[in-house]
Amino acid sequence: MAVPWYPRIAAWLLTIATVLTLLTVAGCGGGGLPQPSETSRSATTPSVPDPGTGDSVEGDIDAAVSITNTYWSTHWNEFFTGTYRPPRVLGAYDGATGTAPTCGGTALPDNNAVYCPGGDYVAWDMDLMRAGHQRGDAWVYLVIAHEWGHAIQNRLDAGLVDLARELQADCLAGAVLFGAARDNTLTFEDGDTDELADALSALADETPWTNTSDHGNASQRVSAFSRGAESGVKGCLPNAVR
Numbered sequence: 607m608a609v610p611w612y613p614r615i616a617a618w619l620l621t622i623a624t625v626l627t628l629l630t631v632a633g634c635g636g637g638g639l640p641q642p643s644e645t646s647r648s649a650t651t652p653s654v655p656d657p658g659t660g661d662s663v664e665g666d667i668d669a670a671v672s673i674t675n676t677y678w679s680t681h682w683n684e685f686f687t688g689t690y691r692p693p694r695v696l697g698a699y700d701g702a703t704g705t706a707p708t709c710g711g712t713a714l715p716d717n718n719a720v721y722c723p724g725g726d727y728v729a730w731d732m733d734l735m736r737a738g739h740q741r742g743d744a745w746v747y748l749v750i751a752h753e754w755g756h757a758i759q760n761r762l763d764a765g766l767v768d769l770a771r772e773l774q775a776d777c778l779a780g781a782v783l784f785g786a787a788r789d790n791t792l793t794f795e796d797g798d799t800d801e802l803a804d805a806l807s808a809l810a811d812e813t814p815w816t817n818t819s820d821h822g823n824a825s826q827r828v829s830a831f832s833r834g835a836e837s838g839v840k841g842c843l844p845n846a847v848r
């Protein structure tokens with residue numbers, strides 16, 4: 607993924623949305639984007655390596671923070687009342703050496719990423735980010751947009767926070783990344799949608815969602831992300847008219 611220097615044509619974005627629609631297991635409510643065509647790539651297409659853009663993991667993290675915050679700053683008032691407040695970006699930590707910061711008195715988890723409600727910050731273990739970035743740069747955009755989604759949930763009335771809060775965070779991540787692409791603050795490169803599906807699957811639970819702390823299995827995570835990509839933030843809210 608990249609921060610574009612020039613706007614891309616809308617047709618490419620629509621192609622991406624079509625691919626993600628194909629990845630969806632449960633039916634989506636439709637969001638004004640085209641239905642999948644027979645010629646689109648399938649979910650089984652192997653992940654395509656990045657075409658050598660040479661972006662560092664640190665550079666992609668900075669870009670992901672910037673585009674995610676810009677999206678919410680720009681669009682908050684389309685969905686919610688009040689003023690948008692970004693979470694603090696605590697950023698990188700090392701969960702393996704006993705030096706990790708704490709959240710609620712507990713050290714941040716090794717090889718993971720978090721939103722800490724008490725400190726109102728987002729943070730990530732760099733081992734997780736580096737390993738994910740090796741699989742594809744879209745990984746860091748997904749992780750940051752997902753954790754930022756938890757910060758957004760923490761700002762909402764309880765009735766707007768889905769019981770499946772992890773899947774709602776995936777949905778919000780989809781809304782942000784595809785919304786940013788529509789805003790031309792983010793450009794999808796070849797292979798990014800495969801990388802997103804790969805990351806969601808790699809980070810998924812092995813069993814389906816059953817309680818609020820679950821992340822959901824791979825198909826549930828991809829489905830939730832795709833709903834946000836297609837229907838936007840409103841499609842991620844409980845009882846929303848989609």
Ligand SMILES: [Zn+2]
Pocket residue numbers: 752753756772775
């Ligand atoms: Zn989460």
